[in-house]
Amino acid sequence: MEIIPLQIKEKPYVITFIGKETPEVTLFRFNPQDNAKIKFDPGMFVMVEYANASTKEKISRAFSIASSPTQPYLEFFISMIHGRFTSHLDTAKEGDIYYITGPYGQFRFVPSEEKKVLFLAGGTGLAPFMSMLRQIRDLGSGNDIVLIYSVKYPTEIIRKEELDELEKALNLKTVVTVTRPQEGDGWSGEKGHISADTIRKYAPDFNERTVYVCGPLGFVKAMKDAAEILGIDTSKLKADVWG
Ligand SMILES: Cc1cc2nc3c(=O)[nH]c(=O)nc-3n(C[C@H](O)[C@H](O)[C@H](O)COP(=O)(O)OP(=O)(O)OC[C@H]3O[C@@H](n4cnc5c(N)ncnc54)[C@H](O)[C@@H]3O)c2cc1C
Numbered sequence: 428m429e430i431i432p433l434q435i436k437e438k439p440y441v442i443t444f445i446g447k448e449t450p451e452v453t454l455f456r457f458n459p460q461d462n463a464k465i466k467f468d469p470g471m472f473v474m475v476e477y478a479n480a481s482t483k484e485k486i487s488r489a490f491s492i493a494s495s496p497t498q499p500y501l502e503f504f505i506s507m508i509h510g511r512f513t514s515h516l517d518t519a520k521e522g523d524i525y526y527i528t529g530p531y532g533q534f535r536f537v538p539s540e541e542k543k544v545l546f547l548a549g550g551t552g553l554a555p556f557m558s559m560l561r562q563i564r565d566l567g568s569g570n571d572i573v574l575i576y577s578v579k580y581p582t583e584i585i586r587k588e589e590l591d592e593l594e595k596a597l598n599l600k601t602v603v604t605v606t607r608p609q610e611g612d613g614w615s616g617e618k619g620h621i622s623a624d625t626i627r628k629y630a631p632d633f634n635e636r637t638v639y640v641c642g643p644l645g646f647v648k649a650m651k652d653a654a655e656i657l658g659i660d661t662s663k664l665k666a667d668v669w670g
Pocket of ligand 1: 472488489490491492503504505506507508509510511512513514551554668669
């Protein structure tokens with residue numbers, strides 16, 4: 428199949444899968460209506476547009492691509508917060524058409540260029556890292572990865588089984604930290620927000636790694652503060668903010 432860059436011009440995409448991934452997050456897959464394979468680097472985002480057929484209202488939002496460029500669809504992890512756009516997605520059905528433009532963004536990962544990396548993910552900020560991990564798996568590029576992933580509750584871990592499989596298949600260490608542990612939730616892993624100490628503990632060779640950060644504004648600010656405490660060179664830190 429011919430590989431062409433995703434056009435900046437909007438293109439119609441068909442929803443081919445909708446699945447409730449966690450209580451707060453829904454997974455969506457969109458296939459290009461023309462089936463042309465999609466070219467992007469993991470880390471990039473697209474604009475997804477909803478157009479109301481009767482009112483002609485148009486509304487679009489940015490979403491980071493969670494699928495790998497090796498996959499034929501675009502996958503997204505979307506927090507269903509009942510805002511303007513996500514309320515439309517709440518009523519979306521498989522077969523519906525949305526328009527997508529992109530890809531956009533400087534937050535890009537090229538496996539051959541960054542052999543040792545530290546990924547810091549907050550909530551649905553896991554999306555670009557999942558794209559990166561899936562590409563590393565599919566290319567067999569053998570990168571050395573530490574992923575520290577912060578979620579509110581154990582039930583909010585996205586793609587838990589796939590993450591476990593990736594950890595077995597890749598040179599990947601995954602640490603999940605739960606910021607709001609509840610009595611009786613059965614969580615025996617790491618608790619609390621990611622800090623400089625968490626990074627020291629799980630990635631003691633952090634100075635040899637390029638650090639990628641993705642999540643909401645508060646999360647990215649906290650990760651930048653932690654990086655400063657650790658003396659991580661800003662040229663080795665790449666961040667994608669959603670706020
Ligand atoms: C580069 C980039 C990548 C992104 N990638 C992702 C991604 O992969 N996954 C993802 O889930 N999001 C992602 N986002 C965020 C996404 O673009 C939207 O901002 C998000 O989905 C909310 O859109 P919305 O229209 O539903 O909310 P909006 O209507 O725009 O609401 C925004 C804020 O207002 C609050 N709000 C909305 N309605 C009300 C109300 N009635 N009362 C009180 N507060 C309210 C919401 O809680 C929210 O905090 C990304 C953003 C950027 C910039």
